[in-house]
Amino acid sequence: MVRLEAFTEKDFDLLISWITTPELMVQWSGAHFMFPLNYEQLSKYIISANLDTSSEYIYKVSASNEAVGHISLGRVDRVNETARIGKVFVSPAARGKGYASEMIHHILKLAFQELKLNRISLGVFDFNLSAIKIYEKAGFQKEGLLRQTNKVRNEYWNVIEMSILKSEWQASTGIKAIQSNV
Numbered sequence: 001m002v003r004l005e006a007f008t009e010k011d012f013d014l015l016i017s018w019i020t021t022p023e024l025m026v027q028w029s030g031a032h033f034m035f036p037l038n039y040e041q042l043s044k045y046i047i048s049a050n051l052d053t054s055s056e057y058i059y060k061v062s063a064s065n066e067a068v069g070h071i072s073l074g075r076v077d078r079v080n081e082t083a084r085i086g087k088v089f090v091s092p093a094a095r096g097k098g099y100a101s102e103m104i105h106h107i108l109k110l111a112f113q114e115l116k117l118n119r120i121s122l123g124v125f126d127f128n129l130s131a132i133k134i135y136e137k138a139g140f141q142k143e144g145l146l147r148q149t150n151k152v153r154n155e156y157w158n159v160i161e162m163s164i165l166k167s168e169w170q171a172s173t174g175i176k177a178i179q180s181n182v
Contacts, residue, residue, distance in 0.1 A: 002102040004059040004110070007070065011060045012042045014067050018091050026152050027125060028070075028089045054078070057110070058087075061103050068094035071103050073111055073120075081118035083111055088122075088131070100131070104138045112166045113175075121163040125150075132160065139172040140164045 007015075016037050019025050025035040033041050049056040055076045061069035068091050075084040085107055090100050111117045124131050126145065136142075140162040148156035169175075 002061050002063045002068065002099055002106060004071070004103075004106050005062055007046065007058040007060045007072075009039075009043070009046070011067065011070075012039055014060075014091075015042065015070055015089075018070075018089060023152055026150055026157070027128065029087055030123070030150065032087070049074075059107075061090075061099065063094070063097075063099060063102075067091065068097075068099050069103055071107055073107055076115065076117070081116065083115070083117050083120055085120060085122040100134050101137065104134060108138065108164065108169055112169050118166045119163055121161065123159040123161055126158040126160050132162075135162050138164065139168050141168070 019028055019037045022035040025033060025037060046058060049058050056072060056074040058072045059070065060067050061071055070087055070089045071085065072087045073083050074086050077083065088103065108120060111120050122135065124135060141164065143161045143163055146159040146161060149159045150157045
């Protein structure tokens with residue numbers, strides 16, 4: 001069982017130790033950070049989230065009191081009830097143990113039950129088949145392909161856009177919508 005805990009400066013060294021190549025950096029953050037990852041970049045990341053605590057939620061993911069990953073829910077739009085999952089990473093030592101599926105489950109529960117959002121999106125590189133499988137299992141639908149969005153070394157990478165609606169999540173988890181009589 002995983003827990004989402006606030007990502008803080010105490011977690012910087014561990015995350016930096018996981019992001020060991022420019023390719024991993026792009027897979028984790030797109031163009032948000034530059035390799036090598038460092039304290040200055042991560043400080044700006046959490047400071048900006050702390051300045052507007054209602055638009056980005058940044059988490060360290062723990063299991064058995066050990067950090068196993070990182071995930072964020074950003075671009076929270078309360079008017080349109082949307083947000084975007086990003087910066088999903090499972091530590092190399094924790095891969096293949098089901099943590100990614102649990103991370104997605106917890107972040108969707110936060111988004112749909114606590115924040116009362118309606119639509120959650122994400123982008124995943126088209127070669128990341130294991131991540132795509134996890135997202136589809138969680139109920140995400142493919143919406144389209146963004147071609148050659150990121151240049152990594154001398155290669156262009158494509159992004160698959162995916163999303164899930166609250167009603168789809170409720171159907172996939174067996175959680176019934178709470179009806180209001182107001």
